[in-house]
Amino acid sequence: MSDWLWELFQSWGWSESTFNVVMGIIKGVLVTAFLAVNALVLVLMERKVSGYMQRRLGPTRVGPRGLLQTFADAIKLLTKEDVVPSGADVAVFVLAPMVFFAAATALWIVIPFGPQTMVQDLNIGLIYISAVTGLSVLAILMAGWSSNNKWSLIGSMRSAAQLISYEIPLVLSLVAIGMTAGSLRLGDIVAAQQGGITDWFVFPQILGFLVFFTAGLAEINRAPFDLPEAESELVAGFNTEYSGMRWAIFFLAEYANLVAFSAMVSTFFFGGPTGPFFPPVVWFLIKTYFFIFVAMWIRWTLPRIRVDHLMNLGWYVLIPLALINLGWTGLYVVLRG
Amino acid sequence: MFRSIRDFFGMIRTTLIGMGITIRNMFMPAITIQYPDEQLDVPLGYRGIPVLLSDEEGNLKCVSCELCAKACPVNCIEIQAHRDNKTRKKVLDVYNLDSTWCMYCGLCVEACPFDALAMSDQFELASYDLPSLVYTRDQLAEIGRRAITPTDNIRETQNFGIKTSGGARR
């Protein structure tokens, strides 16, 4: 399709660089729109899933079966008073949610919606992912510090420790994926799993899958690793002083992270947007939403892990397991030929 | 370190067990009642607001002995009566029950020796208008007349209560 568009633009006399810029902008807008729609759906999905698991119905009043609930929430958030706590560092306070959202959105440049459909198929795709996931640490620290609130500070410190610790096993499992696929491009990783279920990377990489799933859940601050926003302990952690649309941006960025995480799990281990009968985009949605459901399922089942156990898990368990996985993958790649 | 790794796999195993429970519960029916579309059916004897009962001719059974007002722990009942010179009986003029003070404990009903008071099943008493939360003699009598269970022998057989039709809202 992009070839057709390129011919169209060529006929208008546009240069290649202009074309690239315009295409980039269009793709970026499309991805952001996709994220926005996803956030709308996920807010409702979380409440409905948690409701049904708890033998109640979740939202039912707004719209048929409660489907328009998110719009009601959005309108409420938009009309809230904009509170900046006294003594807060206003510039940092205002910037923090934006940085968080930027980090979450930047990740979507490489996520494949189809075998060759992504905003930009960077040939350092995996490295790019590892780099961008670190940006959210900065945003959380900014939020906690600038709130002028001890609880927020404690929450953000916890979160920084958590995110930094779990980067390493995450990256190590990505390295194993790169080795199995023979390339850092996500397009190649998807292509390497084209041959059906038997080609899925989850089978040679079961340990890598466990490590990536756990580290990924920790990276997106989701239960059982949701200490930074532990409701029952720190009110809302680094989120405490944020209200209205600012809080909504944090929330949306978290959901964007969740969708990215699920998309990555399905791309790296379960074949990504490929499969029989349906077009690739449909498979992308099916697999991604399945893993989103699993993440929600886990959240509503488990209690929270304490911060020192979290550190323990990250350093003493996941890193050795990731290294073992790496060794095994090397052996596997050599034997495979 | 090895213990931590063993713990991790133990964690995964117990997580899967827990997830089995939650997913099973997900497909069971909801146990919540969708109020206000569905109404809760309270049993006889439920302690809603106390109401004045009338006999078959529609006259209040209350003889203004004021035992209920004395039995109330929070003094939420105000009674005024006068003695009718012809029949030599006391007539209840004012019976104000302040529902914002009432604890819904039922001691007034227990104290009444004449079956003139009963706990109704009215609990939807919220109002925007604070003075309207003081129930007068006529309002209480009106609710009492809407009883759909027997109004005799409240203490022994009716568990101190009545069930009514309609709501408490005016």
Next chain:
Amino acid sequence: MAETVVTSEVMQGGPLPAERELFVNMGPQHPSTHGVLRLMLRVDGERVLGLKPDVGYLHRCFEKIAERRQVTMVIPYTDRTDYLAAITSEWAYVLAAEKLMGVEVPERAEYIRVIVGELQRIASHLLWFGTFALDLGATTAFLYAFRERESLFDIFQKLTGARMLYNYLRVGGVRNDLYDGFADDVLRFLNVLEEKLREYHNLLTGNRIFETRTKGVGVVTKEQAIAYGASGPVLRGSGVPHDLRKAHPYSVYDRFEFGIPVGEHGDVYSRYVVRMQEFYESIKIIRQALKTIPGGPWMGDVPRRMKLTGDVYTRIESPRGEVGVYLVGDGSDQPYRCHYRSPCFVHLQLLEPMGVGHLIADMVAIIGSIDIVMGEVDR
């Protein structure tokens, strides 16, 4: 960040927080301190160095009110002290009044009190289980526990007319007899409960995350527990097999066979196990009582004008520990003085030795394991 924080602790001559330390207020509005409890914490990063509870936010002058009400009129107020275990709170007071007036309670009423008291224990422990799980992050367990509580509320509603604050016990007996079908309802509920307890064990007890968060946390040694005056599951969790229903039996508890669960290590996990086991013991007691309950009156001979003379201290085993009532009469029908010995008030002292050295996240687990009800602490 090294500001000088003037707090009541500092004003009382306590040490200023050092460079690295933070002075944090946990509560009074906090999602995990059950009720309005304020904990003044001195923390270094996440580690708690010092702790001081500040109570009084729920004080409603119960003891003063009791001095100006007649004997029966105090009973609705006793409900509201420990509102999660209302029957046991009423029971302590009613026992004291009966002792002072020399009133005998008929057999049937005693059996009814035992059944309702044990049902109340189950209800209170269910709520404790739910909120404890909720504090640790397992939100779903909270809703499951409340589902069972709702069934119990339905039973209580049919019996007494109210769901939570029953005003059911009276001096000399109970307010009204059991309704027809009470035994069937209760037995059916107990069967469902046993099934659900298995589910709770699967969801929480065996969970590795839960175990690592509660084992070894908030340890109270046997000597400490006895020295601080702990009672109930806090005392039994530390290995002291002391239960008022066996040590100083009141009512007809000496006719039933039941065990006393005792914990081993005195940590949060031990107290959790003790309370979970108490479910089964209560179920046993209720089943035995329902089988052997006699007929007869449910209210004894009580004089028309109640006269309280003398003073007495009675105690009963509530789900939280030893609830005691010291009742003083001066010959009138109103108590001269009614003092409530609240177990949670005493357990608050234990928070400091339990919590110092642990993380803030552990504080939440520790508070949950004491099962604090601020209504009882502040009255």
